[in-house]
Amino acid sequence: MSASPPSVPAPLGLLAELTHRCPLGCPYCSNPLELDTRAGELPADDWKRVFSQASAMGVLQVHLSGGEPAARRDLPDLVAHCAAEGLYTNLITSGVGLSEPMLKALYDAGLDHVQLSIQDSEPDSADVIAGYKGAFRVKQEVARRVVEAGFPLTINAVMHRANIARASAMVDLALAWGARRVEIAHAQYYGWAIPNRAMLMPDRAEAEAAIAAVERQREALAGQIVIDHVLPDYYANRPKACMGGWGRRSLNVTPSGKVLPCHAAESIPGLEFWTVREHSLEAIWRDAPAFNAFRGTDWMKEPCRTCDRREVDFGGCRCQALMIAGDARDADPVCHLSPVHRRMADLAAEGLSTPETAYTYRAMKKLTPA
Ligand code: SF4
Ligand code: FES
Numbered sequence: 001m002s003a004s005p006p007s008v009p010a011p012l013g014l015l016a017e018l019t020h021r022c023p024l025g026c027p028y029c030s031n032p033l034e035l036d037t038r039a040g041e042l043p044a045d046d047w048k049r050v051f052s053q054a055s056a057m058g059v060l061q062v063h064l065s066g067g068e069p070a071a072r073r074d075l076p077d078l079v080a081h082c083a084a085e086g087l088y089t090n091l092i093t094s095g096v097g098l099s100e101p102m103l104k105a106l107y108d109a110g111l112d113h114v115q116l117s118i119q120d121s122e123p124d125s126a127d128v129i130a131g132y133k134g135a136f137r138v139k140q141e142v143a144r145r146v147v148e149a150g151f152p153l154t155i156n157a158v159m160h161r162a163n164i165a166r167a168s169a170m171v172d173l174a175l176a177w178g179a180r181r182v183e184i185a186h187a188q189y190y191g192w193a194i195p196n197r198a199m200l201m202p203d204r205a206e207a208e209a210a211i212a213a214v215e216r217q218r219e220a221l222a223g224q225i226v227i228d229h230v231l232p233d234y235y236a237n238r239p240k241a242c243m244g245g246w247g248r249r250s251l252n253v254t255p256s257g258k259v260l261p262c263h264a265a266e267s268i269p270g271l272e273f274w275t276v277r278e279h280s281l282e283a284i285w286r287d288a289p290a291f292n293a294f295r296g297t298d299w300m301k302e303p304c305r306t307c308d309r310r311e312v313d314f315g316g317c318r319c320q321a322l323m324i325a326g327d328a329r330d331a332d333p334v335c336h337l338s339p340v341h342r343r344m345a346d347l348a349a350e351g352l353s354t355p356e357t358a359y360t361y362r363a364m365k366k367l368t369p370a
Helices: 044-057 075-084 100-109 123-130 135-149 164-176 204-220 281-287 289-293 318-325 342-353
Strands: 013-017 061-065 088-093 113-118 153-159 181-186 226-230 250-253
Touching: 013 044, 044 075, 044 281, 061 075, 075 088, 075 100, 100 135, 113 135, 113 164, 123 135, 135 153, 153 164, 164 181, 164 204, 181 204, 204 226, 250 281, 281 289, 318 342
Parallel strands: 013 061, 013 250, 061 088, 088 113, 113 153, 153 181, 181 226
Antiparallel strands: none
């Protein structure tokens, strides 16, 4: 086991992946290819213990996610527990399966915020991307109910080749649906996005046009809607501080109770993950080998080790470094200083020359009937 660092500041946020079940099959889903089964999901009492431990550690925000978190009928009970612990709760939902009675129960339980995903501003295209006929209309109705109930609403839209021409239209749609924020996030290539990379990758000109259009809207719509813009990695020169730095700001708990520093951490071989079934959240955050593997800067190789941005971006994404540069301790290849930076553009170009075929949809899991 790695030695615990002398002091590790508490995380700000906890992402609770309550279930991997989901009626949609988005081809860029960041969930692992091997999904946790319903039988393996943590029961409500275990989740409540985790939320109490998170609150005691100083966590402020809990993001209730999945899969589709509304697939769990005990969701209002979990929200009420978080509220009693003083935690701010954000529901990250596809909207499909979020019934009117469930929304009312969540309101009564004290839910603070709803983040609703959309796949496109064009209904037919949105349904194809989601792999679910009628999804767009359901989301539109859910957005209406969410706003009517008085929840602050954020719309999240993932950009890729099939919808990138409508990036600005999605900002307009979020505004029309009553959202206070919209997140325009260019696809990140983990989980299900890897087998679909060839179909999802936009070309550089499309990506640059979409970025410029959304940045113009940021100015034009200031005071009406907040735009969060997550830029595409494959055409960038500087990496993002993935997760705000490994083991620095937040942690993910999987449906079965494994605690991960990021959603793709299990793709890094040799890391030892601890579970909330066996350890307290506080012990995991401080001592679990997976959290200490890339915490801080001591693990870095050149060029990160002596770079003056090493405490700004923490070397970028460990999972992308492993996947493309071959070692999780390498600089994220998004960085122009990475010896394999060129590989990003080559991979993007490979995608563009691949004939467009049907997506490999995320394995479908049916919602449990109410
Ligand atoms: Fe960031 Fe490493 Fe690139 Fe420096 S060399 S900018 S720390 S990824
Ligand atoms: Fe794992 Fe970025 S997704 S560190």
